[in-house]
Amino acid sequence: MKKDVTTEEKIKEAARHVFMAKGFAGCSSREISKAAGMNVALVNYYFRSKSQLFKIIFETAMEDFVTSMMTVFSSDQSIENKMRIFIDREFEFLSKHPELPVFIITEMNREEGCSIDHACFFEKIAASGIFNECAQAQAEGKMRKINILSLTLLIMSNCQYPIMAKNLMQGIHGISDEDYTSNLLLHKQNVTEMLVNYLFPINSKTTK
Amino acid sequence: MKKDVTTEEKIKEAARHVFMAKGFAGCSSREISKAAGMNVALVNYYFRSKSQLFKIIFETAMEDFVTSMMTVFSSDQSIENKMRIFIDREFEFLSKHPELPVFIITEMNREEGCSIDHACFFEKIAASGIFNECAQAQAEGKMRKINILSLTLLIMSNCQYPIMAKNLMQGIHGISDEDYTSNLLLHKQNVTEMLVNYLFPINSKTTK
DNA sequence: ATTTGTTTTAAACAAGTGTTTAAAATAGTT
DNA sequence: AACTATTTTAAACACTTGTTTAAAACAAAT
The missing domain is CATH 1.10.357.10 (Tetracycline Repressor, domain 2)
Known part of the structure; x- marks a missing residue:
């Protein structure tokens, strides 16, 4: 079953907001993952690292x-x-x-x-x-x-x-x-x- | 004996440079203290906290x-x-x-x-x-x-x-x-x- | 129902964070 | 000289950081 909004897109959307508002140094991986409503490990599972994302x-x-x-x-x-x-x-x-x-x-x-x-x-x-x-x-x-x-x-x-x-x-x-x-x-x-x-x-x- | 450049001024000068270049979130207390050529504790001794500085x-x-x-x-x-x-x-x-x-x-x-x-x-x-x-x-x-x-x-x-x-x-x-x-x-x-x-x-x- | 592969999580890792503590070094005073 | 107050340091504190590991949850296929 494909979800209407894929996890990858959820992460990117959350990251976009958080990065834009606070900058790279101004936020943490956990903050992004929380904004996307999931675990920290999952954003690294999809994007390998904060820098990559x-x-x-x-x-x-x-x-x-x-x-x-x-x-x-x-x-x-x-x-x-x-x-x-x-x-x-x-x-x-x-x-x-x-x-x-x-x-x-x-x-x-x-x-x-x-x-x-x-x-x-x-x-x-x-x-x-x-x-x-x-x-x-x-x-x-x-x-x-x-x-x-x-x-x-x-x-x-x-x-x-x-x-x-x-x-x-x-x-x-x-x-x-x-x-x-x-x-x-x-x-x-x-x-x-x-x-x-x-x-x-x-x-x-x-x-x- | 008063030094030509007081410690307090050294910290402020270093902090000015580092904060300006990297922003508040983009740098650490230790980075500032290192740029000022001293221990971390000393900058807190003079300015109580990173935010205060x-x-x-x-x-x-x-x-x-x-x-x-x-x-x-x-x-x-x-x-x-x-x-x-x-x-x-x-x-x-x-x-x-x-x-x-x-x-x-x-x-x-x-x-x-x-x-x-x-x-x-x-x-x-x-x-x-x-x-x-x-x-x-x-x-x-x-x-x-x-x-x-x-x-x-x-x-x-x-x-x-x-x-x-x-x-x-x-x-x-x-x-x-x-x-x-x-x-x-x-x-x-x-x-x-x-x-x-x-x-x-x-x-x-x-x-x- | 069992097996397979994928997705998600909790937990841990070492390193770095801001801050504090207690001891050492230094300067000033008597 | 010895004592005091100030300045500086090393070490530790509790916590957060980015990242990884291993196990769980889930879906798909047989």
Whole structure:
């Protein structure tokens, strides 16, 4: 008899939650197994070790993250519209996975990296051709000529930080959860307008 | 005989480094004591517990962070110049303390918060009057009318994220440490220009 | 019903955790 | 010099950690 939710999936789901919330070092194997409603030995029976399990969770998280970006990059849109859509999707995606940016950044900074190969994910982004597309748009005078790192930073900063720093911002301004969420929508519009105005100074008024 | 560097300071300095690099859960008391070149018991002799030590480290880090902001806020400058100076200082300060933003954000997200009162730091910021000053500048038409949270986010995002995401960005674009540092200077200029153009659309060309 | 293979558990392992204790080393005072 | 108070250490405490072992529970097949 096959169960509707297999044990392996139960473990992964629990591990995803716990790892995201507390990080690799911030939780124990027993905490994960308890969250999955089972014995400690069982999670090692399926995943051999805590590191191995973490590796899988991190890699699928990264995969989701990159995939979410990729669908926009490979769409049939003008570069400016791609940017608008990207920002929109990024805010939406990150609202559903708020811990993801801190999780990824923390893992990238960790010395003992569970022997995860980060490179393969970055290669996918480069392989999407988005960087070349930007360079071409810049050459054609459609986009402001700033280097590609700065461009990446501008977009990522303004999309990811507002999600990461939620608690910090709520503390500074004394805002409730609901207020923050609604303010985030306004902020998304501000960010979009600011970035488009800055990066596409010429045709930013003509295009919707 | 007083030593040039007291034991207490040695512990704090070591703890600052280790906590910043690995976080509260990511390191052990013995690791800190070893980094300070002494016995484990000694750090507890001075600070009673790991949590207590962390609390002190975090609070002084926060203190430094807020103080760095405050000196700009209370300076005798136009609001636009304050913003320019703030961005400049923020990049400079964070380059010296790159782990600080992640450290603070992670701590803010932690459930067992070592019983740290975060509120007092935020109150200082509000007490500086900077928020009122912005509101007034907006009322006078000197500054674009966006809500104060959005304003805070715009500035913090573009100053802090580029420091936090260094390793991630280096991975994506295959950049060396030195290149990243130099690119950060360019990026700071881009950020400044973009933010000033966006927030002070009228007089952004007149003021240097 | 017995055998087979798989899944789950309780219990144990050695190593590491935060913390404490009691003794040693050091400095300061008389 | 001897005594006191402070600083530092080695050793131990009870507990948690990641991981393994061996036995139990379960399902499938004969």
